[in-house]
Amino acid sequence: MKKSARFYSGAELVAKAAIDAGCRFYGGYPITPSSEIAEFMSVMLPKVGGTYVQMEDEIAAMGTIIGASLAGVKSLTATSGPGFSLKQENIGYAYMAEVPCVICNVMRGGPSTGLPTALAQADIMQAKWGTHGDHPVIALTPAYLEEIYELTIKAFNFSEIYRIPVMLMLDEVIAHLSAAINLPEKESLVIKDRRKPSVPPEKYFPYDTAYGDVPPMANFFEGYRYHVTGLSHDKTGFPTTDPELVQADQERHLRKVNWKKNEIVDYEYYLMKDAEIVIFAYGSTARAARVAVDNARKSGIKVGMMRFRVIWPLPEAEILKLCGRAKAIIVPEMNMGQLSDVIERYAADRTKIIRINHVGGVPIHPTDIHNKIREAL
């Protein structure tokens, strides 16, 4: 370990990475187990001339980060299950108006107040379908401290590149882990910023598809004086109810992520080359799965893991291939099967799906997974 290593918690790394990614605004509301992120941001932002604000509720916090982003300032909010539910209305707005921002959800047990201080991966589907209507989704699920830093920066980059709100999905264990780590050199970071218009204001349309599926974005107060609404709108940004325009716009929204899937999907294979049993995992659960794989390998069992660093969108082609090849698939999750349901559709009865669903608030132990590996044999 290099001398520069120091102790970081997961929450601090979200804050640190956000600031290194250029985030200069945080709007939040206290909620366990994500409050540390707000606390770190309240300390760190003024040092770099940024702004922290604690709002009256989760809904308002989400509103502020959309407003700040429209004014040209990269923005973050952090929350947890119930707060994530409250934010969904304005998250939908950010999708519709195509405003870049990052929402960090430190998942806890649900539904409702559920298990405020306990571990869960309860919001995997809320990240996808939490708000009403159709929209593209990018959601990241780091499993290690270094990865929190890396993927938080990636979340900001995705939000800027695709003009969408991006979901950074931590679980309670990951956010509260603390360890000495080295961060990458600042010079090595790749930071993306939204594409600005290259035309003068009189020729600018905020949703002009002439430049591709992601239109260039002018910030407020830069002379472009355009209109932003959550209503269905045409390229000028003003409301329309023209069925063809609305249809085309919704299709473009989905396309801007779906057609770039190859640049977004992010996964790691672990001992997969000869694997006959495959574990699909993400977040802290993947750490237990890794131990289980190692242990099983010691007894000669051909098992491997596909770990999703980005949970939405999923690498469909790879999953489909594995579903055709694997003797059995094990999906350990700290929910009642939110990812397993999806994997089952890909598998379409070609292979056995073994679920491990713990919602009691304690981590899935490697032994729990190991037992299922033996069951799969």
Added chain:
Amino acid sequence: MAFEYEKYLRMDKIPHLWCPGCGIGIVLKAMLRSVENVGWDKNDISFVSGIGCTSRAPGYIDCNTLHTTHGRALSFATGVKLAKPDKNLVVFSGDGDATAIGGNHFIHACRRNIDMTLVVVNNNVYGMTGGQHSPTTPIGYKTNTTIYGNIDPTFDICLLAKAAGASYVARATVNKGRVLEKYITKGFQNKGFSVIVATANCHTQFGRKNKMSDPISSRKWIESREIPLEKARTMKAAELKDKVITGEFTTDEAETTFWENYNSPVHEYTEAYAKIIEKVQEK
């Protein structure tokens, strides 16, 4: 010389969607004249709104305009203002938008005394959704959801704003556009959170149910209820039931009560935050 509204309007978006004789147009005009009065550059203004008839106004104004979700305009505006504290923020809201679904944001924006102006067009009804009662529908009046007479008590938006900490609060009716202009201008000039309530007619939804379905009779009704603040101070509380007190809800020394002193705004929010940044960066 006639005022050139065209300078501030997106003329290609006119005609607007409001009913003929609607009070919102008067408020919009008073607001545009106020922009001229304070000399703001259009590029430096952001007009923000929520959902409802009133909230459609920003679409017609040639500025950085933001039409947000129902009740949430003040939170979006707070984000914009905190990101760019030197810019001018104006929020346009209806009575339902500002005080029902947006009630929490309303009192907290007042408390924060953040430098922006909220113009609430109060027409006592949810207009866009078809005429349901709002937190300002007077007792006994009919709407589509209070057909037997409203029993739901009302907010006085100005008193609420004062109590919550707004540093400039005033009310005028759409019958007096020039007074509205004066108050909105003062709101723009106030360094802090300003609330201007424009008492307006909705003859289409509210008037229709209460035997005043045309603009004139609706505005006469407003006139019949208006009591200037100075006069109200000489009246008994019972005489002021069902009345609308207009004027500036000032805190000048002669008028300041103990409670107003006790509860007066401490500072403007963005200035206070700038001092934090300064202090932290000095270290």
